[in-house]
Amino acid sequence: MSAPTVRMAGRCFYQLYKLSNSAGRTAAGKTGIRLFSGALVEHAAGPWRLLGAACVQRLAVISEDQRPLEARFSELMHQMELERSLMSDHELRLLDDKERLRRRQAVDYDSEEEEEADRDQDIVLTQDLEDAWEQRLKLFATQPRTRGEVDARVERSDRWLAEPLLLLTQQEVGPERLWLLPQTPWEGGETLKTTAQRALSSTPGLDLQTVFLGSAPCGLYKYRLPRSVRGSEGVTGVKVFFFKAVLRGPLPPPAPSSLWVRKSELKDYLKPSYLDKIRPFLLDL
Structure with missing residues (x-):
């Protein structure tokens, strides 16, 4: 009874082996395989340019006012x-x-x-x-919960201590300078999470202690490039993968071209289509 069972199991494993080899050759012939949490292959051919972005939040420092x-x-x-x-x-x-x-x-x-x-x-x-x-x-004297002059300065991370804040940086996107989450292009040999971490560490003037929440992206934003740009660069569009992180340690001092804004203030700095993609995974803690 055991011999037929062994032969059937061996035949199944052999068929799976052939299928995996053929799938690997087909994928390698078209595009490089990209892994989110493991190592990446040397290249990622395809019509989309990949970027990693860090969604860094400073959580609330004090409790909210009671309703x-x-x-x-x-x-x-x-x-x-x-x-x-x-x-x-x-x-x-x-x-x-x-x-x-x-x-x-x-x-x-x-x-x-x-x-x-x-x-x-x-x-x-x-x-x-x-x-x-x-x-x-x-x-004994208590500190005020709201500080008008400090709370009005969006470049400071110690504003609005009762609400979470989100880090934005000013970056050049084509001919425009836009406020976005810290982002940078993906490079071969690194994970997308590593790309998001590098985007954060390479931002001028920022020295943050952060903790990334997992190795998988929490959101995706993609857009197509104008046809005039597609031909010259050979890409169809851009895909931005977001990774959540929270600020740890002391609050950082103000840095050039960076802001700490509340969730209600994001509409004043981000484009609506971009904001719609990041609003669902923002932490309200």
Whole structure:
């Protein structure tokens, strides 16, 4: 029973081997095989020029302002916690001080017995502690959540701390200078993720600590070149593969030809067709 099974399995593997060899020869004759997460072949012949782009976001640094419903719910939870909570050490100490004051005001108060019990410890009344804490609270000042002058400067990465920001760089595309995600052409021997990382590191003035979220592209934007350009360059159009990344470490200083913009501000800098392709994978964290 085992011999026929072995022969059938061997025949299947042989057929798969022939199919894979013929498919490989056909693909190699037309275009180079491109892998997103592995190594690339030496060339990628075809009518499309490939680019890798980095979608770098600075996530929110502080929490958002509470909505009215969230504020009411927070107050309700705080009131429930207060009603169900036990007394803290400070509250117990307040009761102890009140009891000690009551004993001192009593007719049968024995001062020697009280002094014997408190001889080995310094007596600090809770009211004195509260006065000291009140003075420290007056010296504490919180930073404002919104800073008009800083938030208005789109080249700064520390603006609008309660909202995520997206990095844009100004690049030359033909005769135009456009605001785009950092991008650069793919080169043989590298993955598209490596291309996106190189686009980020080769941007002048930018020194970022980033973490890329995976090795597969999160989006694609393609467009056809004008017919006058196709003949001279031998390409039909351009395909831009986007890779998501988040900013880590300290916030970088302003850099030339780069902006940090909110999601609501993207329409002021990006073309509508380009914006429609990157809006679905932007993180709202």
